[in-house]
Amino acid sequence: MSIVLLRVARGLAQSAAYSDYEVESSEAETVLDALELIRGSRESGLRYRHSCHHGSCGTCGAIIDGVERLMCLTRLDELGAGPVTIDPLRKMNAIGDIAADPSPFFAEFPRGSGYLRSSGLGHDGPRDDGLPYERMENCIECGLCVSVCPVAVPFSGPAALAAADRDREERPGRLDASLAFAATERGVAACERHFLCSRVCPQAVYPGRRIENLRRSLARKG
Amino acid sequence: MMIPSVPFSQARAAKHNGRRVCVIGGGGTGAALAYDLSLRGFSVTLVEKGELTSGTTGRHHGQLHCGARYALGDRAIARECMEESLLLRYMVPDAIEYNGGLFVELEEEDRELEANFVEACAESGIPARIVSAREAVALEGAIAPSILGAVCVPDGSFDAFRLPLAFFAAARFCGAKIMPWAEVMDFERSGGRVVAATVLNRATESFSETRIEADYFVSATGAWAGRVGALAGVDVPIIPAPGTMLAVRERFCDRVISHLHPAGDGDIIVPQRGLSIIGSTQRVAEDPESLLPPQEDIAFLMKSATAMVPGFAAAKRRAAWCAARPLASASGTIPRELLGGEPGGEAKAGRTISRDFVALDHEEIDGISGLCTIIGGKATVLRAMAEKASDLVCRRLGVDAPCSTKDFVLPSWRDYYSGGSA
Numbered sequence: 090m091s092i093v094l095l096r097v098a099r100g101l102a103q104s105a106a107y108s109d110y111e112v113e114s115s116e117a118e119t120v121l122d123a124l125e126l127i128r129g130s131r132e133s134g135l136r137y138r139h140s141c142h143h144g145s146c147g148t149c150g151a152i153i154d155g156v157e158r159l160m161c162l163t164r165l166d167e168l169g170a171g172p173v174t175i176d177p178l179r180k181m182n183a184i185g186d187i188a189a190d191p192s193p194f195f196a197e198f199p200r201g202s203g204y205l206r207s208s209g210l211g212h213d214g215p216r217d218d219g220l221p222y223e224r225m226e227n228c229i230e231c232g233l234c235v236s237v238c239p240v241a242v243p244f245s246g247p248a249a250l251a252a253a254d255r256d257r258e259e260r261p262g263r264l265d266a267s268l269a270f271a272a273t274e275r276g277v278a279a280c281e282r283h284f285l286c287s288r289v290c291p292q293a294v295y296p297g298r299r300i301e302n303l304r305r306s307l308a309r310k311g
Numbered sequence: 312m313m314i315p316s317v318p319f320s321q322a323r324a325a326k327h328n329g330r331r332v333c334v335i336g337g338g339g340t341g342a343a344l345a346y347d348l349s350l351r352g353f354s355v356t357l358v359e360k361g362e363l364t365s366g367t368t369g370r371h372h373g374q375l376h377c378g379a380r381y382a383l384g385d386r387a388i389a390r391e392c393m394e395e396s397l398l399l400r401y402m403v404p405d406a407i408e409y410n411g412g413l414f415v416e417l418e419e420e421d422r423e424l425e426a427n428f429v430e431a432c433a434e435s436g437i438p439a440r441i442v443s444a445r446e447a448v449a450l451e452g453a454i455a456p457s458i459l460g461a462v463c464v465p466d467g468s469f470d471a472f473r474l475p476l477a478f479f480a481a482a483r484f485c486g487a488k489i490m491p492w493a494e495v496m497d498f499e500r501s502g503g504r505v506v507a508a509t510v511l512n513r514a515t516e517s518f519s520e521t522r523i524e525a526d527y528f529v530s531a532t533g534a535w536a537g538r539v540g541a542l543a544g545v546d547v548p549i550i551p552a553p554g555t556m557l558a559v560r561e562r563f564c565d566r567v568i569s570h571l572h573p574a575g576d577g578d579i580i581v582p583q584r585g586l587s588i589i590g591s592t593q594r595v596a597e598d599p600e601s602l603l604p605p606q607e608d609i610a611f612l613m614k615s616a617t618a619m620v621p622g623f624a625a626a627k628r629r630a631a632w633c634a635a636r637p638l639a640s641a642s643g644t645i646p647r648e649l650l651g652g653e654p655g656g657e658a659k660a661g662r663t664i665s666r667d668f669v670a671l672d673h674e675e676i677d678g679i680s681g682l683c684t685i686i687g688g689k690a691t692v693l694r695a696m697a698e699k700a701s702d703l704v705c706r707r708l709g710v711d712a713p714c715s716t717k718d719f720v721l722p723s724w725r726d727y728y729s730g731g732s733a
Contacts, residue, residue, distance in 0.1 A: 116603070118631070125600075126601050130601065139361075139362065139365050139369075140363075140365055140370070140472045141369045141471055141472055142369075142370055142632035143629055143630035143632055144558075144630060145373075145471075145472070145584065145586070146364075146369055146470075146471070146473075148365075148369075184514055192728045195725045196728070196730075198725050198729065201723075204406070205404070205405055208410070208565045210562065211452070212450070213449060216410055216565070217463060217465070222410050222565040223565075224410075224582070225406070225583070225584050227584060230725075
């Protein structure tokens with residue numbers, strides 16, 4: 090049985106105060122499980138966002154030992170004995186502790202951007218109602234890509250541009266709007282090709298590649 | 312049935328009626344209730360102790376129930392699921408994968424249920440179609456070729472975070488004040504009536520206490536309803552019933568796969584994005600907080616999933632988690648026979664309770680006015696639950712305002728945060 094020391098940011102991010110908590114790694118599988126135990130037994134006021142606990146909602150992003158990750162998918166046994174530092178995501182509105190309000194992140198998305206696409210599983214024909222099989226997009230809008238991106242000028246950000254590129258590719262009705270979205274000063278021009286977005290994305294959306302797609306489409310358009 | 316088709320930009324809340332309602336609990340029920348009441352002209356404040364949907368709502372496996380699962384037991388509930396699942400499909404289209412469902416027959420006794428099951432579906436208004444085992448495997452190649460038969464029904468999957476968030480976005484557009492990170496610490500009573508709540512607001516740097524006055528309070532706190540009721544001095548006979556779910560990193564099917572047998576543990580596989588989720592088990596607990604999934608439940612779920620979809624066994628695990636459902640208990644205490652037990656075993660007793668929703672009117676039951684508790688129900692019928700609860704609020708406050716939540720397509724969940732115009 091081993092003990093992991095978690096060093097959790099407290100208060101508003103700027104104040105850089107931390108509290109230490111020891112957790113038995115046998116009792117908690119993930120960082121989120123560990124915070125649930127800490128809040129339940131020791132620190133009832135601890136603030137962190139969470140909802141689905143399986144990497145679908147995108148609410149529990151944090152910076153764990155300096156890397157943007159989802160807390161619900163980060164296993165304690167990958168982290169060693171610690172201290173493991175947990176900080177809130179950057180470029181959001183601080184609420185306190187690990188919780189950050191993603192309003193600035195969602196404000197960047199193209200208005201009316203779609204979220205359903207063809208499911209991609211092979212079927213002989215359409216479904217019972219004659220329509221194609223559908224599923225939601227991979228992007229869970231967790232904001233890890235935006236938090237890690239070093240670009241310091243006004244920028245729509247990797248997630249919003251990836252959404253525009255999916256629209257360009259999958260929804261012909263939104264082609265022009267997507268290219269116009271990418272062509273503004275906040276669009277692809279602001280990207281400095283660090284590709285950290287693609288590295289931290291928990292859903293293999295590869296936003297960096299999506300931004301390159303948009304660049305090529307804009308160039309072809311002339 | 313009228314299909315909701317009016318874009319939200321044309322939604323108009325009724326003229327403000329001057330009555331204030333405080334909704335406690337930021338799950339799916341609270342979200343739909345805040346929206347419904349705001350549309351009817353109430354001034355609504357919703358408080359949630361953590362982030363929205365952080366209790367039970369977000370941890371749902373995401374099956375959009377057409378009602379087939381409940382048809383044998385309760386036709387009225389099944390019919391309501393069918394109607395509500397269709398409404399939701401039009402109200403929140405982007406948060407639903409509407410690919411249908413397959414009930415698979417694994418054993419001879421499942422096969423014997425088939426005719427009654429299809430008849431019960433028909434009587435509940437659910438289009439159910441018998442298919443041979445071969446046809447079923449042709450429809451969804453990942454299901455076990457050894458199945459004896461199957462029935463196609465109009466189930467779907469929904470995003471358990473984004474669907475309720477669209478209701479929150481709509482509520483906010485209609486003027487509701489939504490306060491996450493705000494926990495009710497106490498209620499103030501005056502002459503047998505709840506008149507105010509003391510709320511600890513953690514969304515500020517130094518936590519602050521706020522007093523919220525309202526003409527009516529609705530507790531939509533699910534497995535936490537017993538605790539919230541106790542603060543107001545009423546006994547709410549609810550116990551937390553944690554259920555475990557397991558997700559793997561592979562999408563095997565587009566349809567929801569269910570085991571055709573009387574509802575039990577580990578009998579539903581829900582596809583969602585690139586994942587498949589098997590749910591669930593059911594136990595009982597004293598405390599709805601800090602619930603983590605027991606290892607034996609995870610092993611049981613893996614075995615149950617593999618019986619329906621053999622590929623499950625080799626798939627990479629994504630996550631296992633636990634959600635506290637509210638379980639009605641006449642005494643408010645945990646029946647001894649439900650404690651402990653094996654998954655799929657004794658705790659099953661909890662499944663015999665009605666899945667219908669109940670509004671406990673504390674004026675009628677406890678002689679304390681200005682407060683009701685809504686419990687039970689299912690995620691799929693959140694809109695209908697909110698309609699019934701709002702009707703009760705209207706009756707108690709003498710307001711005559713019809714429900715209009717069936718009319719409008721909801722705004723995007725993104726609008727909850729971005730605050731964009733509808």
